[in-house]
Amino acid sequence: MSLALLVARNTFREAVRDRVLYNLLLFAFLMIASAVVVGQISMDIETVVMITLGLSAISLIGLLIAVFTGVGLVSKEIDKRTLHAVLAKPLRRWEFLVGKFSGLVLTLAVNTAAMAAGLFLALWFVKHSIVRGDAVVLVAVYFILLKLMLVVALAMLFSCFTSPLLAILFTGGLYFAGLFVSELRNLQTTNLTPQMQKLFAVISYVLPNFGNFDVMGAAAHGRAVAGMLVLHNTLYTVLYCAIVLSAAAMIFSRKDLK
Amino acid sequence: MQACKNKCMPLFAIETENLSKQYPHGFLHLKKKTSLEGLTMQVEDGEVFGLLGPNGAGKSTTIKLLMGIIFPTAGSARILGKPVSDVTVHRDIGYLPEQPYFYDYLTAAEVLHYFVRFHGYSAAERGERVQKMLKKVGLETAGKIQLRKYSKGMLQRVGLAQAILHDPKLVILDEPMSGLDPVGRREVRDIILELKNAGKTILFSTHILPDAETLCDRVGVIAGGKLRGVGAPGAIVGVAATAMEIVFELPDRRIPPDAIRAKAAKAGAGYRINVSENELYQAFENLRTAGARILSVTQIKPTLEDFFMELVGQDRAQAAAVEVSAQ
Numbered sequence: 276m277s278l279a280l281l282v283a284r285n286t287f288r289e290a291v292r293d294r295v296l297y298n299l300l301l302f303a304f305l306m307i308a309s310a311v312v313v314g315q316i317s318m319d320i321e322t323v324v325m326i327t328l329g330l331s332a333i334s335l336i337g338l339l340i341a342v343f344t345g346v347g348l349v350s351k352e353i354d355k356r357t358l359h360a361v362l363a364k365p366l367r368r369w370e371f372l373v374g375k376f377s378g379l380v381l382t383l384a385v386n387t388a389a390m391a392a393g394l395f396l397a398l399w400f401v402k403h404s405i406v407r408g409d410a411v412v413l414v415a416v417y418f419i420l421l422k423l424m425l426v427v428a429l430a431m432l433f434s435c436f437t438s439p440l441l442a443i444l445f446t447g448g449l450y451f452a453g454l455f456v457s458e459l460r461n462l463q464t465t466n467l468t469p470q471m472q473k474l475f476a477v478i479s480y481v482l483p484n485f486g487n488f489d490v491m492g493a494a495a496h497g498r499a500v501a502g503m504l505v506l507h508n509t510l511y512t513v514l515y516c517a518i519v520l521s522a523a524a525m526i527f528s529r530k531d532l533k
Numbered sequence: 534m535q536a537c538k539n540k541c542m543p544l545f546a547i548e549t550e551n552l553s554k555q556y557p558h559g560f561l562h563l564k565k566k567t568s569l570e571g572l573t574m575q576v577e578d579g580e581v582f583g584l585l586g587p588n589g590a591g592k593s594t595t596i597k598l599l600m601g602i603i604f605p606t607a608g609s610a611r612i613l614g615k616p617v618s619d620v621t622v623h624r625d626i627g628y629l630p631e632q633p634y635f636y637d638y639l640t641a642a643e644v645l646h647y648f649v650r651f652h653g654y655s656a657a658e659r660g661e662r663v664q665k666m667l668k669k670v671g672l673e674t675a676g677k678i679q680l681r682k683y684s685k686g687m688l689q690r691v692g693l694a695q696a697i698l699h700d701p702k703l704v705i706l707d708e709p710m711s712g713l714d715p716v717g718r719r720e721v722r723d724i725i726l727e728l729k730n731a732g733k734t735i736l737f738s739t740h741i742l743p744d745a746e747t748l749c750d751r752v753g754v755i756a757g758g759k760l761r762g763v764g765a766p767g768a769i770v771g772v773a774a775t776a777m778e779i780v781f782e783l784p785d786r787r788i789p790p791d792a793i794r795a796k797a798a799k800a801g802a803g804y805r806i807n808v809s810e811n812e813l814y815q816a817f818e819n820l821r822t823a824g825a826r827i828l829s830v831t832q833i834k835p836t837l838e839d840f841f842m843e844l845v846g847q848d849r850a851q852a853a854a855v856e857v858s859a860q
Contacts, residue, residue, distance in 0.1 A: 281650050285636070292638040355634050360695060363600055363628035364651035365620050531556075531603040 278366045279374035286378020290344065299336050300386060306332035307393045311401060321401060326412055326495040329394035334419045337387055338450070341379070341423045345430030346442040348375045353532055362532075369524035376431060376520060383423045391416040408497040414505060415494035421512040422488040426450060428519040429483065435526045453485035483515055546703050546734035547576035547599065551608035554594050568594040570758045571608070576736050576751075581729050583749035583766075584738040585837070587845050591758040592738035593631050596707045599736075600628050613703060624652065627701035631708045631738075633692030637681040641672050641691050644680065645698055652699040666694040671720060685712035693721060697728065704728055706737035710744055722748060742838045752837070756844045766837050776807045776833045779816060781825040790823040803828060 290296055310328035315321055349372070352358040361371065394412065399405055429449055433442035459479040467475070487508055490500050552572040555565040569591040576582040584592045597603045599610055601617050615622040635644045645663040654662065667676045670690040680688065689712045696704060709725070710718045718741075725748050728735055739745055745752050746766045753763045762769050782803030783789065789797040789804055793816060797804040808816045820827060 278651060281647070285647055289636060289638055356630060356632075357634055357636055359597075359600070359602055359630035360628065360633060360635065360648070360692070362602060363623055363626065363630075363696075364648065365623040366651060367620055529604065532597075 277370075278364075279370040279377065282361075282366070282371055282374025283377035283381060286348065286375050287381050290379065290382040296340065296382075296386070299340060300389065303332045303336040303390045304393050306335075307390070307397050310394075311397045315401070322398070323495040325397060325401060326394070327491055329397065330412070330415050330419065330491050330494060333387060333390045333394065333416060334422070336390065337383055337419055337423045338426060340383060340386065341426040342430055342443055342446050342450075344379055344382075345427040346434045346439050346446065348379060348427075348431055348434070349527070350434045350439045350442065356533060358532060368528045372431065372435075372520060372524050372527055376427060376516075379427050380424050383427070384420060387416060387420050387423070411490070411497060411500055412494045414500045415490050417505070418488040418490055418508060421508055422485055424512055424516055425483050425485070425519075428516040428523070432519050432523040432526075435523045435530065449483065450485060453483040454489075455486065456482050456484040457486045484511070487511070544578060545575040545611075546578045546580075547574075547582075547610070547612055547736060549574055549595075549599075549608065549610040552595070552598060552605055552610050553607040554591075554598060554603065555606045567758050569598070569755075572755075572760050573608075574753055574760055574763055576734060579732055579734055580750040581725065581735045581737075581748050583745035583752040584736065584755060585740065585742065585745055585752050585841060586738075586755035587740060587841075590755045592755055593707055594758075595755070596628075596631075596705055596736070596738060599705060600626075624699075625702040627696035627699065627704040629689075629692045629696040629704075629706040629709055632685070632711065633688055635680050635688065635691060635695075638679060640677050640679055641667060641683070641687075641694070642676040644691060645695055648695045649698050654699075662698055666698050669724065670694045686714060686717050689713055689721075690717070693724065697724070701733070703734045703736070706735065708739060709737055710739060710741050718744070742841060746837050754841060754844060757848045761844050762840070769837070769840060776809060777813050778805060778807050778829075778831045778833050779813075779820070780805045780828040780830075781820055782828060783823060783825050787823070789825075790819050792819045807833065 307329045310325045310332070313324055313328060352361070352375075358371075362368065391413070394416075395405060395409070398409065398412075426446060430442060430446040433445045437445070456479050459475060459482070462475060487504070490504075492498075493500055549572050552569060553567070554569040555567050558564050558566050572591075572595060584595060586592045594603070598605055599612060599617055601620065610617045612622050613625055636647075639647065642663055645666060646659060649659050649662055664673070667673045670693055672687065672690055672694070675683070675687065680691065683691070689709070693706070693709060696706065706725075709721050713721060722744065725735060725737070729748075737748075749766055751764060752766050752769060754761045754769065780800055780803060788794065789806075793806055793808075796806045796808065798806070806816065817827075
């Protein structure tokens with residue numbers, strides 16, 4: 276087994292044994308259950324409400340885990356000095372980072388799958404059937420997972436060179452900025468100088484485009500999502516994560532630990 | 534690389550040359566604090582080398598530099614003939630960090646299983662090694678308890694176990710006796726001696742001087758970030774006796790004769806005097822005249838502790854002088 280996988284396995288085990296995770300999961304299931312209740316009092320649009328609230332719960336809980344655990348992945352190991360014994364093994368620092376990233380992504384995948392199963396159970400409870408058109412909900416869940424991968428990568432990058440609090444703020448800030456990338460690209464810049472126009476264009480391409488991952492509306496109304504968007508978002512996430520993790524590895528490989 | 538021994542093994546297990554570390558501090562990190570300055574030393578293959586010094590002397594900095602936990606500002610270091618930046622050398626190194634801390638949610642057995650996997654043993658070998666090591670450090674009954682419930686001393690034992698789990702050629706221990714009770718210290722001492730007998734090279738830092746005197750072939754004394762002396766524990770402080778101690782008693786509760794009364798101190802039912810080697814025969818003559826019965830005569834040599842304290846005293850005096858001149 277590669278050394279990064281060993282770290283990933285241990286990170287997953289750490290997450291599985293963390294009680295906070297179960298509290299968050301419970302909260303997500305409660306939100307999904309409340310979606311059933313809210314759906315029942317929303318005449319004719321109960322499925323739409325349920326799917327929207329359910330996916331929002333999955334996204335919100337996933338984001339909380341991704342940001343807070345993602346920042347803590349490296350900073351906690353540095354603070355508690357658990358890293359010293361680990362780095363004394365024949366393990367490169369980038370392998371450690373990749374292992375930590377993979378472990379948390381695996382945790383998020385399992386959590387997201389569990390919450391999605393809860394959502395489908397709630398849908399079945401209300402509709403007494405799951406139809407082929409509901410598969411788009413799975414695509415929406417997959418996009419949430421891709422989004423979370425990006426957030427974890429960013430959280431790890433920031434935690435490599437700043438304090439946990441600032442890393443949380445930076446990651447959160449970048450996430451919210453990334454939700455409005457399309458707006459930034461379509462911004463009327465005719466009144467701006469050419470330099471400013473270029474700057475806006477560059478920023479809109481450097482920022483992670485989280486808006487692309489939002490297909491909640493389509494999922495709620497049973498509209499199909501284009502296969503090209505699935506491929507585009509998958510490749511975008513892989514490439515963006517690779518770039519962000521490479522930057523994190525470069526910083527972390529030169530970092531003096533406490 | 535230095536001259537080769539059998540099969541071209543490096544002569545020195547550890548070599549450092551002008552190894553230095555400065556930390557930026559203050560507003561905007563514009564000031565520099567020197568933690569280690571120009572450390573040049575060698576640890577020979579198969580020896581037990583003690584790194585001595587008071588807290589903040591630079592011992593842990595040296596060890597962290599060797600383990601690649603921090604990076605040098607200047608100079609270089611090699612372990613088993615390879616630069617410290619080469620992590621493949623970690624296959625042959627066991628490292629116990631200072632005040633080790635491991636994953637709270639794992640048991641001691643799980644931590645050891647996790648660490649031994651980095652060395653690529655088969656499942657059967659891993660199980661065997663972990664059980665053997667838990668027994669060796671006295672944790673076989675506590676192996677299934679999560680580490681969050683462990684005391685500092687127990688964590689130290691886990692740390693030692695993970696350091697020697699893969700039978701490394703070189704063992705680096707940062708304050709291995711820290712947090713241990715006398716029994717634990719004795720057990721760690723025995724493990725170090727066992728490793729030494731098995732031909733391992735051991736570098737350990739400590740400020741517990743009797744441990745260093747008992748275990749080390751050579752010691753290096755670090756104070757104020759500088760290496761102040763390297764040698765055998767006896768040789769480093771000088772072999773010459775500084776004084777002779779005579780313990781004697783006088784009949785009928787007599788007081789010591791005038792010639793030595795000023796130097797005599799009560800010692801149980803008798804007295805004790807310290808005299809230089811030149812004064813020894815004269816003191817004997819005085820005691821014989823007074824009818825004293827000599828109970829013992831002992832050479833007093835400076836201990837490592839004396840040497841250590843002298844260095845620390847010098848540093849403090851120097852620091853005070855710098856402070857005064859700055860004012």
